[in-house]
Amino acid sequence: MKMSKRLILVVLLIVAILTLTACGSSTKTQQPQGDKTYTLKIHMVINEQDPVYLGYSEFKKGVEARTNGKVKVELYPNGVLGNDEDLLQQAMMGGNVAVNSDAGRLGVWVPEIGILLAPYLTDSVPEMQKLVKSDLVKKWTTDLSQKKGLTVLSFNYYTGSRNLVTKKPINGPEDLDGLKIRTPGAPVWQETVKAMGASPVVLPWTETYPAFEQGVIDGAEAQDPATYGARLYEVGKYITKTGHIQLWNCLVVGTKWFEQLPKEYQQILIEESVKAGDFTTNKLLSGQKELEAKMAAAGAVIKEIDTKPFKQKTEAVYTKLNYQELRKEVNKLLGK
16 A cells, blocks of 8 residues: 555656756747847948948948848838838837938937937048947937837947038028028028028928929038939039038937847947947048049039138027037037
8 A cells, every 4th residue: 555655746746847847848848949030121322332332231231141140130221111200100109110210300309319310410430430429329229219219229320421522512501591501400500501591492302302303402511422313413513512511310210129139149249330330430431532533524623612611600500499408418428
């Protein structure tokens, strides 16, 4: 009898152990580690020759290599996915899209970010690199993530100085009187163009060439790679190097999508975006003169001018957008 009870206990113990083992195996089978894959679609309005596109190509290679293909990156240039605003909304809702964006658009939701596009904010590329990688800018982008559900991977994609592209020569602010100049819809851009003496006309970038050609606008303001890529010099041969805005782009993803990634993948995306941004900046700087030479050979008249009158005119933008105190904070960071 005693032996029988012991035998029963042994059998029950074995059954319990086997059940626990089976449950453990079942759990592992249901949630395999490292088998899930993700796809990120990057939207941009620029073409495949632009330094920013080449930067995102580097990002794609780096991310896919470091995640062993578990995060796949797809590039969509020339605005084929739609317009920036719609794509940003998709990202906010959790879509697997990323947008090549800028401080002007993001400044609509977190006003402080907009100062990164304020006229003549910094005096050099190294100064701006220090600013866009600073804790001050990280604080603003954290606010953006918490308030609007948009995560900025990095803000260091330099695309060049914004210059005027017009049908007639520009020597000073007085020559802009009465001219309609295409600009993005962000307040900092519109106020800058107004302060310089022109009337801003908000248009999608992809509509700029036909609007120029048809006389809807008298000019545009853009960085050289964008002017060259869109062939604006064909319809506006005068490129005046005002350098009124230093355009730094950023790679923005939806916070919901980003936070579903494993932590190690999140870190990889951030690190590879920083690397790609530095690649873009170096590519832009090294190819600037060659790009201008190509446009000049095609008939563009590229002119250096005294920018002091434009700087004086655009001081009003800081007051208009309540950036005076924020500008002091930026200057302190830069040691000015």
